[in-house]
Every structure is written in C-alpha cells, then in structure tokens.
Amino acid sequence: MAAVRCVDLCKTYHQGGEDIHALDHLSIDIETGGFVCLSSPSGGGKTTLLNAIGGLDRPDSGEVYIADQRIDNLSKGELAELRLHNIGFVFQAYNLIPVLTARENIEFVMQVQGVASKDRKPRALAILEEVGLAGLSDRRPAEMSGGQQQRVAVARAIVSKPALVLADEPTANLDSKTADELMELFTELNSTHGSTFVIATHDERVMQYARRLVRMLDGRIVDDIAQHAT
Amino acid sequence: MRTLSVLWMLAYRNLWRNHRRTIIMLAAIAIGVWAMIIMIAMMRGMVEEMLRDGIETLPGHVQAHHPDYMDDPSISNLIPVSDAELTTIMQQAGVSVWASRVKVPAVVTSERESRGVMLLGIDPESERGLTFVDYDKVEGRFLDGVDDSGIVIGRKLADKLETGLGKRIVIMSQNPDNEIADRGFRVVGLFDANMDAIEEGFVFIGKQTAQTLLGVPGMVTEVFALGDDYRNVDALVAKMSVLQDSGILVQPWQDVDTYLGAMVGMMDGFVLVWIVVIFLALSFGLVNTLVMAVFERVREIGLMLALGMKPSSILGQIILESLLLLAIGLAIGNVLAWATIKPLESGIDVSAVAEGMQMMGVSSTLYPKLTMEDVVLTNVVVLVLGFFASLSPAWRASRYEPVEAITKV
Numbered sequence: 183m184a185a186v187r188c189v190d191l192c193k194t195y196h197q198g199g200e201d202i203h204a205l206d207h208l209s210i211d212i213e214t215g216g217f218v219c220l221s222s223p224s225g226g227g228k229t230t231l232l233n234a235i236g237g238l239d240r241p242d243s244g245e246v247y248i249a250d251q252r253i254d255n256l257s258k259g260e261l262a263e264l265r266l267h268n269i270g271f272v273f274q275a276y277n278l279i280p281v282l283t284a285r286e287n288i289e290f291v292m293q294v295q296g297v298a299s300k301d302r303k304p305r306a307l308a309i310l311e312e313v314g315l316a317g318l319s320d321r322r323p324a325e326m327s328g329g330q331q332q333r334v335a336v337a338r339a340i341v342s343k344p345a346l347v348l349a350d351e352p353t354a355n356l357d358s359k360t361a362d363e364l365m366e367l368f369t370e371l372n373s374t375h376g377s378t379f380v381i382a383t384h385d386e387r388v389m390q391y392a393r394r395l396v397r398m399l400d401g402r403i404v405d406d407i408a409q410h411a412t
Numbered sequence: 413m414r415t416l417s418v419l420w421m422l423a424y425r426n427l428w429r430n431h432r433r434t435i436i437m438l439a440a441i442a443i444g445v446w447a448m449i450i451m452i453a454m455m456r457g458m459v460e461e462m463l464r465d466g467i468e469t470l471p472g473h474v475q476a477h478h479p480d481y482m483d484d485p486s487i488s489n490l491i492p493v494s495d496a497e498l499t500t501i502m503q504q505a506g507v508s509v510w511a512s513r514v515k516v517p518a519v520v521t522s523e524r525e526s527r528g529v530m531l532l533g534i535d536p537e538s539e540r541g542l543t544f545v546d547y548d549k550v551e552g553r554f555l556d557g558v559d560d561s562g563i564v565i566g567r568k569l570a571d572k573l574e575t576g577l578g579k580r581i582v583i584m585s586q587n588p589d590n591e592i593a594d595r596g597f598r599v600v601g602l603f604d605a606n607m608d609a610i611e612e613g614f615v616f617i618g619k620q621t622a623q624t625l626l627g628v629p630g631m632v633t634e635v636f637a638l639g640d641d642y643r644n645v646d647a648l649v650a651k652m653s654v655l656q657d658s659g660i661l662v663q664p665w666q667d668v669d670t671y672l673g674a675m676v677g678m679m680d681g682f683v684l685v686w687i688v689v690i691f692l693a694l695s696f697g698l699v700n701t702l703v704m705a706v707f708e709r710v711r712e713i714g715l716m717l718a719l720g721m722k723p724s725s726i727l728g729q730i731i732l733e734s735l736l737l738l739a740i741g742l743a744i745g746n747v748l749a750w751a752t753i754k755p756l757e758s759g760i761d762v763s764a765v766a767e768g769m770q771m772m773g774v775s776s777t778l779y780p781k782l783t784m785e786d787v788v789l790t791n792v793v794v795l796v797l798g799f800f801a802s803l804s805p806a807w808r809a810s811r812y813e814p815v816e817a818i819t820k821v
Contacts, residue, residue, distance in 0.1 A: 233815050236718070238718055238814050238815040239813075239815045258723060259722055259723070259724075262717065262720050262721065262722045262723070263720065263722075264720075265718065265719065265720040266719070266720025266721075267720070269720075271718055271719060273715070273718075273818060277715070278715075279422070279712055279715065279716070280429075280712065281422065281425035281426055281429060282421075282422075282425070286421075290418060290716075290719065291719055291720065293415065293417065293418040294415050294418060294719070294720055294721050294725070295720075296415075299417075338719075
C-alpha cells in the first residue's frame, strides 16, 4: 500500500492574465516509510503538490489518496480531521503559535485530538528530549532560535505518530549547520518512527538526505531517482 | 468540546498579547458598563421615588370605589355599603392594613384667595403612616380624631391663600342632592410634602366631620389597602375582590393611576434602550479590536487550520476572546458602578433642577437604586450583543483557506 498516491493531478493558477500550470497531469506514488524530496526551482509545483497531498489545497482535477483513502473530494471539516490524525506539518516559517510555550505547541495537536492532559505532558516532554530540546519546554517561540523553533515544529509534527510528515522548505531560514542538524533529525525520526517523510525543497544539501529524489519542472515530474542518503 | 481547554487558553493569552489595546478596550467597556448601570440606577431611583410618592398620594396599593367614581369623583358616587359594613367585610377578607375616607373635590376660601382642592375626610388613626403626611412633622398639630373640627392644609396652599395657623378658612363642596355644603374651619396644622402640587392640592378634615358636612353619615367614597410590595399586588386585589359582590370597583394602583403604571413599563423599556445605545457605541471598538486581532494573526490561524483545527474551533476561539474581554470589562464596570452608587444611596441633592423635576412628580432628592435585576440585565445584554458583534470577525477568521493564510505577508 502506498502512503501517498496522486493520479493525473492538474492545478492551474491565473496570474497577470497568464495561466501557470503548477501541476500538469502529475502522477506519483510514495511508498510507506519513504523519505522523499520534491525538488524544483521556484514555481515548479513542489509546494502545490505538497499542499494537495496534505489536503491544504484541492487540485483542479485528478485524485489524491492517503493510505488508499481518496482525499481530494473530502469536505473542509473532513480534511481538517484527516490532517489532525494522519499528517504532520513542518512549514518554512511561522511554524509555532507565539502565545504557547514549546511544550504547549507540541501538546496543541494532541489537545485538539482530545488526548487527556495526563498523557499529553509526558509525551510532549519525551519528544522534546528526542529532538534535543530538553530544558526548553517552557520557552515561547520568541525566546528560541530559528533552529530550535523548527525542532519544536518537527516534534509537534511527529508527536502523534502520523503516517505522513510533510515539510515545506523546512531549512529555508536556517544556517547550513542548523539545516544539517535538522535533516539528520528528520532521517533519524523517519527510521525510528516509521512515518513517511515528504520534503519540498530547492536546497541541494537537503536533497542529499533523501532516499528518493523527485525533480519537478513546470508542474511535471522530470526525474524520479532512488539514491543512497548521506 | 475536546478543544475547549485549548480554545480558552489561546483566547486568554491572545487577549494579553497586545496589552495596550486590551487595556484601552477594557477601559472603554468598563466605563460604558459603569455609565449604563449608573444611569439605570438614577432613573430607577427617580421612578421609584415617583412611584412611592404617587402611591402615598393615591394612596395605597389597591383602591375600591363606586364604579362611576373614577370618572366623576363626587359625593354622589359613594361606596354603596356603610363604613361599618366595610370594616366587617375587610376583616373577613383578611386585609389588615387599610383605611376608608371621604374624598371629594372642594373649594377652599380664605378672606383673600380661593383654590380648588381635594377634600379628604379621614380617620387619622387608621391612616397613620399610610399617606404622604408625617403627623409628627406637621406644624401645629394633625387631626385628633374623626370628629376633629379643625383642618390641616399644605404649607404651599397656606401661602397661596395668604392664611396660616389658627386662621379660619371655608370649605365649600356639594352634597348628594347637589346642594352647596360649606363650613368654616380653623387651620390647626400645616403639612410639608415632597412636591408643591401635593401641598397645594390636598386638605384634611376628620372623616365624621366630612360626612356631616356633606350629609352622608357613615358613608365613604374610597377604600384603600397596602400590601407588602407595590410590584406584587395580585394577592391583595384577590382578597379585596369580595367587595365586588357589593357592586364596588376594586383596582390595583396601576389602574387607578395609569400614568404611574405606565412609568414602570416605560422605565423597563428605557433601561433596555439605554443599554443597547451604549453598547452600540462600544461595539465599534470591540469589533475593531477583534478585526485587528484577527488581521494580525492570519498566518497563525492558517497554521492552526493546517494542523487540523476545525473552522468552527477558530470561530469559537475568536468569540471566546471577545466574551472574555467583555466579561473582564463587565466585572470592572460592575464594581466601579457599585462603588459609585453605594455612597450615593443616601440621596443626591438635585434641588438646583428640582423645579423641573417636580413637574415630573419627582422630589428634589434623588436616591439611586441599584437592583440585581438591572445589573444582571445589563451584563446579559452586553454579553449577548457582544456575541453577535464578534460573529463577523470570527466568521471571517474561520473562513480562511489555510494554504492562503499561512503564506499571507
């Protein structure tokens, strides 16, 4: 069973009187437990594909399946429920809720899921330790560095053990050392938690960590190669 | 339900995110609520005063008359049972605080002036404490009994008639045969009242003296009774309804003086209008605060939606934030209003504008009245209207598309 299956996806944006084909009859299967990088130049369609897989955006046509469940025809509420229980997100920036501490940010998803308070706190603290942020649980985002914030976002994305983790340019605002540390964390979590990781990036260093690299251009897959991750 | 705890936490923390804006808004709400409650307390106190004076002047919570008396308050329209029979009926009905009187229009004449007044023939003992006259504060003396030959008039009337204590005046009215009934009385007492109109409009003589003067021995024109609370007179009306068997009309005070009765309903309407008007002014600030709060948090709201929070929860979060803001503002406003009104409950001297107030039947001292019902009404109306005012920004926030909101610059 594929973790993600996209069939003949099309998505066109109209900008300045011009049609931009962000997804152009794109089809892809992503295996369960995979560690996949989607790479393209800006406007190549990787973020659009990621959003379609995450149920954040609907394709104009085509079908999207998560664990064999078709999601492109779900309602807003059903998509929210799907994201809540099945998908972890790491965005480029503004990943955390400013008024919550690191631990509370991690607990946020569990709270919305309805996990009891006594179960949430130990899980959040354990995952904070796993991402190397033990001791920073009571800090608010403004009191943490960009790398630390991204680690909290990663911890939040995986704390509920989702089947799929989607990351959109997670290293874009990080220096190279912090970016490497984050990617190492991703690969480690991928192997220990077994979640499928799909990362959209145009950073060559990030691509080196992927076991599968999918290159896109103008909404189409132009290269799909398996590789030995560093 | 499962997200309620996180919604509360987010609402509370977001509220204090922009301290200055929140404090300004809280101050506006608190002052608005304070103004609402203060104004309502003043108006309520004024109306209470009007009602109290009005009921003392009527007097009583329930009155009984000949069915035609209200249209023609003359001696022809006597209560068709004797005073002695009335006593028996009222005792059997279980009415304890009551009195009967002769009340007819008359003309009072001094050697210089004459005035139209309402002549009251009363039993001073049975009416003690039930009417607007405080016997102990009467200059001279009040009536000694039902057969007292003196007359007690208001100070203002004495001034108008250019008469005074110990002087004689003449009362002229009609007997049931429409013949002139007149007699001279010596002024034995001058009473003071809250309003000039009362001092000018009423004169007191003994009940038996009045009956003799008007040729209606043992008969009266009015029975009145007092209950515990003027707001709830149904039980008293029910007790006195036995009089209807004798062809007597029994009416609560609201029917006897429809103007006074209408005041209560008008006051309730005014209270609601006042609350709504102030809230409308407040709502601009509230909505603006919420719109700004939502506008500043577009990406954050997009993030929460992306993470799986339902639009309804976003809606709930913004509404909770609004209600929390209102609740804190209400609490401060309530305390401020209470702290302002409590020291003023002993009365505010409004004599500077008393002439105008007297025209409305209000005395020169205003007693603000803070009632729990009014406070609860104010709070509930503000919360309910606040809920509706916050719906628009909350709805807008919940309609964001996560993918667009996250990338909003």
